[in-house]
Amino acid sequence: MLRLPAFELARPRTVEEAVGLLAEHGDRAAGLGGGTDLVPNMKHKLVTPEVVVSLAAIPELGGLAVAEDGTLVIGAMCPIAKLAAEERVGAGWPAVAQAASLIASPQLRNSGTLGGNVMLDTRCRWLNQTFFWRKSLGFCLKKDGSECHVVSGGSRCVAAASNDSAPALMSVGASAVFVGPDGRRELALEELWSTDGVRNKRCEPAELLVEVRVPPTAAGHRGAYGKLRDRGSIDFPLLGCAVRLDLDAAGAVLDADAVLVALQARPARLRGCAELVGGTTPGSPEFAAAARAVAERAGRKARPLPNVPGDAEYRHAMVPVLVRRTLEAAGAGGGPVHPL
Numbered sequence: 452m453l454r455l456p457a458f459e460l461a462r463p464r465t466v467e468e469a470v471g472l473l474a475e476h477g478d479r480a481a482g483l484g485g486g487t488d489l490v491p492n493m494k495h496k497l498v499t500p501e502v503v504v505s506l507a508a509i510p511e512l513g514g515l516a517v518a519e520d521g522t523l524v525i526g527a528m529c530p531i532a533k534l535a536a537e538e539r540v541g542a543g544w545p546a547v548a549q550a551a552s553l554i555a556s557p558q559l560r561n562s563g564t565l566g567g568n569v570m571l572d573t574r575c576r577w578l579n580q581t582f583f584w585r586k587s588l589g590f591c592l593k594k595d596g597s598e599c600h601v602v603s604g605g606s607r608c609v610a611a612a613s614n615d616s617a618p619a620l621m622s623v624g625a626s627a628v629f630v631g632p633d634g635r636r637e638l639a640l641e642e643l644w645s646t647d648g649v650r651n652k653r654c655e656p657a658e659l660l661v662e663v664r665v666p667p668t669a670a671g672h673r674g675a676y677g678k679l680r681d682r683g684s685i686d687f688p689l690l691g692c693a694v695r696l697d698l699d700a701a702g703a704v705l706d707a708d709a710v711l712v713a714l715q716a717r718p719a720r721l722r723g724c725a726e727l728v729g730g731t732t733p734g735s736p737e738f739a740a741a742a743r744a745v746a747e748r749a750g751r752k753a754r755p756l757p758n759v760p761g762d763a764e765y766r767h768a769m770v771p772v773l774v775r776r777t778l779e780a781a782g783a784g785g786g787p788v789h790p791l
């Protein structure tokens with residue numbers, strides 16, 4: 452059995468107190484949401500915080516509300532299960548609710564938080580292993596070593612963004628609100644993630660994610676989330692795809708977006724989706740042809756790496772399948788899509 456190393460647990464009651472603790476202890480501290488990823492990573496000695504700052508006793512972080520202007524405001528400590536089950540989220544932001552419903556397992560969705568999911572560390576099959584396993588391989592350049600086992604001779608870590616909420620939130624233009632020692636700032640999720648697998652977030656260690664804000668969707672909005680994983684009951688994505696379609700009053704596509712995850716260190720927008728499906732009407736042969744064209748483009752652009760479990764060639768072959776099915780599901784007002 453893997454044991455947790457010793458650490459000090461702090462339970463601040465306000466955001467300011469939590470930020471103060473994170474700033475005071477710097478690299479020696481880590482914020483704790485539901486702990487469903489942080490705790491296994493501590494057991495694997497991937498992170499070794501001496502001070503763990505629990506966010507559980509800060510009531511203002513737990514909210515889930517629709518503001519007067521229609522913005523969905525999700526507190527960082529909102530449980531994933533609550534987000535998945537909230538009817539207003541399913542109706543207004545279906546891709547977000549569907550992605551949340553496919554994260555991990557029921558128990559993990561009860562403990563895991565939206566903030567922890569947004570801030571989830573990148574994953575790699577050569578990294579998310581025990582200390583002894585990693586040591587026998589000489590570690591790797593993300594943690595304790597100097598080589599990458601995915602890209603031979605590579606000088607950059609390409610561990611994969613594996614958080615299901617990320618592409619869904621990005622597809623509907625969400626932003627993240629942080630509070631840090633220098634105050635409060637809001638940035639588009641699009642701007643949050645980088646392609647650096649070692650640390651794929653553009654925020655300071657002492658900055659606390661306090662909420663995610665999702666703009667209102669229009670009456671003709673449709674969205675869906677598709678996820679490929681080994682076991683439908685629990686696993687991280689081998690591939691994830693969020694789709695947004697905005698239809699006009701006549702039912703034709705005005706605007707569209709598709710965002711993929713688990714292919715690189717950040718969720719990646721598929722360019723050209725709106726141009727290809729724009730003007731077509733879901734359910735028509737034109738829409739079906741456009742969805743196939745988007746899917747083929749996705750397959751051509753995607754370069755799955757052997758960084759997450761699963762055969763990279765199989766994942767590559769599944770990219771167009773998942774993209775097309777998720778587009779079709781969004782068009783039909785359905786989803787989620789899980790091919791296995």
Ligand SMILES: Cc1cc2nc3c(=O)[nH]c(=O)nc-3n(C[C@H](O)[C@H](O)[C@H](O)COP(=O)(O)OP(=O)(O)OC[C@H]3O[C@@H](n4cnc5c(N)ncnc54)[C@H](O)[C@@H]3O)c2cc1C
Nearest residue numbers: 484485486487488489555563564567568570614615660687
């Ligand atoms: C078996 C298993 C299967 C899983 N499957 C999936 C899956 O299918 N899809 C998926 O997306 N995830 C999956 N996960 C990962 C995890 O359960 C979820 O991502 C969950 O939402 C993480 O939330 P948490 O609150 O538990 O995060 P924590 O573990 O508490 O934190 C995760 C990271 O975020 C940081 N953090 C947490 N809250 C904040 C904050 N407010 N501000 C700044 N930093 C913060 C922590 O310091 C830590 O680095 C799985 C985990 C397990 C163990």
Ligand code: SF4
Nearest residue numbers: 575591599600608609
């Ligand atoms: S991509 Fe390379 S450096 Fe990054 S975690 Fe995997 S093996 Fe390590």
